[in-house]
Amino acid sequence: MKELDPTTASFGELDAAASRLLAGLGPLRDADVAAPSLLPGWTRGHVLSHLARQAPALERLLKWAGTGVETPQYIDRQARDAEIEAGARQPAEALVADVRRTSAHFQRAVEELPAPAWDATIRPFTGELCTPRRILVIRLRELELHHVDLAIGYGFHDIPATARDIVLDDVLGYYAEADGVPRFTLRDGRGAELARFGTGGPVVSGERADILAWLAGRASGDALETTGRLPELPPWI
Template sequence: MKEIPPTPESFGEIAAAADRLLTGLAGLDDADVAGPSLLPGWTRGHVLSHLARQVPALERLLAWARTGVETPQYAGREARDAEIEAGAHATAATLVAELRASAAHFQRSVEELPAPAWQATVRPFTGELCTPRRILVIRLRELELHHADLDIGYGFADIPDSARQIVLDDLLGYYAAAEHVPDFVLSDSEGALLGRFGTGGPVVSGAPAEVLAWLAGRTTGSALHSTAELPVLPPWL
């Protein structure tokens, strides 16, 4: 379960990811936003609506850490999905403005969170107990993966190394703790070990961007090399 410290460098990673996304959205019109994303059943509007509405949800966890009063991220999956759907059909200008404002608000929220709150325990929607340091990882992960999901010319290979490593470490940690993960060894294209799951199994290797895309369920792993049949991973999230 990946966490990163609340440092200027960590805050900078999130701000830079948001800036890259907002830059990529320049010039998108209403037809572009209504078009399909790479996520089944979601338009680009759904992806943008999710990213904007994720901020108040994550800030509810920050409020929990700051006050000690349990404040769930969402009331439930139905409430989360309804929020996303409600905003998904707005104009491109509205969605981009919401995303810009929410990104700036999140940045202020984490940079102003009191030091003791960073040690508090909260529980995100996904169920794990963690400190707000994990919220930084979640936000960075969502910005980077969903930027690629928008299919606007930004792919996994475009994620800067430092940000990609944080997201990759997060997914590796997830699969290390998940059930029903087949046995295999994962390495990068240079042979450096990335993870060992179970005992034995094939050695799967590839460029970090391709490894990340596969672990995140965004590709079939066809660009990876495996010494035997490529393992079938259980669904992520």
């Protein structure tokens, strides 16, 4: 599991990702947020509602770490989905304001989390045991991938290299432990090996942004090169 230490640089990555997102939301109007996103079945309003509601949900995990009192991220998936649905049909101005407010509140929460809490054990909605260092990765990943999902002119090649590589390492870490991953080797555009799944199989290579898009289920992999048939990956979370 990818984690980030609670440093000024890590906090800066989160803040910069949120700022890029919010800068892109400015022109959105009501008809824009009602339009489909790149995620099947979700409008842009659903994506924005999810981002807004995810921030306080992650803060509940930070509270768990700070107090030692178990505070789940969500009660259950039904409650999570209901929160997203309830916010998805809000006007654009309200949705953007919600994302702005909750992002700022989350940023303060991580920056003010007491040092001992960063070593506490918590359990996110996805089920793994971790420390709040994992929360920094989760939030950065969600900000960047869902920014792309909004289809507002921000693509995988627009993600800055540092943030992109953090998210890429996180997705690769998932597949390293997942069941049903076929054998193949993954290399970036310069030939550096990023991951090896089993022994043998084709070599898949390409730009890191294109690799991330494929691994995260946002692209078919047409932009990648392979020495054989492109592997069929199990779904990513």
